[in-house]
Amino acid sequence: MATARVVLIAGLLLTYALAAAAQEGGCVSCHETHFTREGRCASCHRGDPQAVRETLAHHGLLRGPAAAWRMPGSPILTRGRAMRDSLGCRRCHTTGGRGERLAIDLDTAVWERSQTQLRDALQKPAASMPDFALTTAQCDTLAALLLHDGDPHPAQETYQVRFQHTASDTVPVFTRLCGDCHRALGRGGPMGSGRDGPDLSGLTGEFYPVPIDARWDAERLEKWLANPRSLRPATTMPPVRVNRGELQAILRELSGLPAR
Numbered sequence: 138m139a140t141a142r143v144v145l146i147a148g149l150l151l152t153y154a155l156a157a158a159a160q161e162g163g164c165v166s167c168h169e170t171h172f173t174r175e176g177r178c179a180s181c182h183r184g185d186p187q188a189v190r191e192t193l194a195h196h197g198l199l200r201g202p203a204a205a206w207r208m209p210g211s212p213i214l215t216r217g218r219a220m221r222d223s224l225g226c227r228r229c230h231t232t233g234g235r236g237e238r239l240a241i242d243l244d245t246a247v248w249e250r251s252q253t254q255l256r257d258a259l260q261k262p263a264a265s266m267p268d269f270a271l272t273t274a275q276c277d278t279l280a281a282l283l284l285h286d287g288d289p290h291p292a293q294e295t296y297q298v299r300f301q302h303t304a305s306d307t308v309p310v311f312t313r314l315c316g317d318c319h320r321a322l323g324r325g326g327p328m329g330s331g332r333d334g335p336d337l338s339g340l341t342g343e344f345y346p347v348p349i350d351a352r353w354d355a356e357r358l359e360k361w362l363a364n365p366r367s368l369r370p371a372t373t374m375p376p377v378r379v380n381r382g383e384l385q386a387i388l389r390e391l392s393g394l395p396a397r
């Protein structure tokens with residue numbers, strides 16, 4: 138009787154072990170295991186765990202730091218958040234449900250892109266997106282965060298970018314006075330063509346990367362334009378003469394699109 142029970146238990150254990158191995162399948166036939174308590178290989182890396190051929194097994198694979206997207210406490214996600222905020226992704230994009238609506242909604246877009254497409258989007262950015270000169274590892278770190286915050290099965294885009302054209306379609310004041318050195322996406326679309334100074338999209342908004350005690354409001358901008366060195370002694374920006382009307386126009390042009 139006792140022997141039968143031992144055989145039964147051994148049998149169950151073996152079946153369980155085989156089933157577990159079958160679920161990891163091809164991955165563990167070629168790779169060491171890790172993070173076994175956090176989930177299955179494919180739950181973090183994607184890919185096809187049933188496949189035994191490498192190319193098939195690696196279909197849609199997430200490599201490197203990007204695989205940390207479903208490890209909530211991971212330092213990789215913490216680093217990704219710090220990069221998102223210091224580079225100011227949200228002054229143009231919505232991600233994790235927050236941000237300006239001046240460029241594509243990343244929450245609905247990221248899961249539809251391959252890892253290579255995400256790297257390319259950051260390393261060979263679109264015309265109105267700044268080039269942050271990111272390494273591949275930095276791209277993958279950001280990708281982990283975008284995937285973590287994004288919707289894997291988006292029903293539809295939560296918004297579409299619709300720039301508001303001015304009635305007269307005149308050249309924006311920003312383009313005229315700042316555009317030789319700066320660029321910005323504003324409510325009327327892309328402005329300026331310069332690269333000497335930083336991209337000023339969302340300058341006065343919630344997501345422009347600044348130290349917490351130094352938001353860019355009308356007063357600070359006026360002071361800066363009159364004499365940049367009064368705020369930053371080592372700055373290379375020369376003073377720019379603007380009148381009250383022009384300053385107001387620039388602030389308006391730089392403000393984001395209103396929420397729906």
Ligand code: HEC
Pocket residue numbers: 163164165166167168178179182183184185186188189190191194195198199200201
């Ligand atoms: C037939 C063997 C084979 C199978 C099956 C296989 N891999 Fe791989 N895998 C490799 C080889 C060889 C490399 C290194 C070459 C490369 O980077 O493509 C690799 C690379 C990787 C890397 C990237 C390592 C790096 O340093 O960039 C990850 C992650 C990975 N595999 C995960 C998986 C997962 C998850 C599965 C199952 C869904 C899987 N692999 C199935 C052979 C395999």
Ligand code: HEC
Pocket residue numbers: 161164165168169170171172173175176177178179180181182200201202203204205206207208
């Ligand atoms: C909980 C998520 C998670 C699970 C589960 C997981 N991985 Fe990973 N894996 C990662 C992360 C994150 C990295 C990258 C770490 C880094 O680059 O800092 C990684 C790295 C790798 C690498 C690259 C090795 C290297 O150079 O670091 C391979 C290969 C790999 N994993 C295979 C597997 C296999 C096979 C399994 C299943 C047994 C698996 N992983 C399960 C998250 C996971």
Ligand code: HEC
Pocket residue numbers: 220221224225226227228229230239240241242243246250255258259263264265266267269279298321322336338
């Ligand atoms: C100045 C505005 C701006 C900033 C800042 C910005 N982007 Fe973009 N981004 C764009 C524009 C414009 C596009 C092209 C798509 C579009 O027209 O909406 C784009 C495209 C992308 C795409 C590709 C989407 C696709 O269609 O495949 C990704 C991914 C992306 N951005 C991520 C980021 C990340 C991550 C950051 C922060 C590091 C960032 N962006 C910062 C403006 C910006």
Ligand code: HEC
Pocket residue numbers: 311314315316317318319333334335337340353361362369371372373374375377379387
């Ligand atoms: C001749 C070139 C030039 C012109 C014209 C110019 N800027 Fe600049 N601007 C720069 C440079 C270069 C910097 C970077 C300086 C630095 O980092 O200290 C800068 C920095 C700034 C900053 C600081 C941004 C930050 O993130 O720290 C603001 C704000 C700014 N400019 C606003 C404007 C506005 C508004 C105009 C138009 C009224 C304008 N600038 C015209 C060259 C210019």
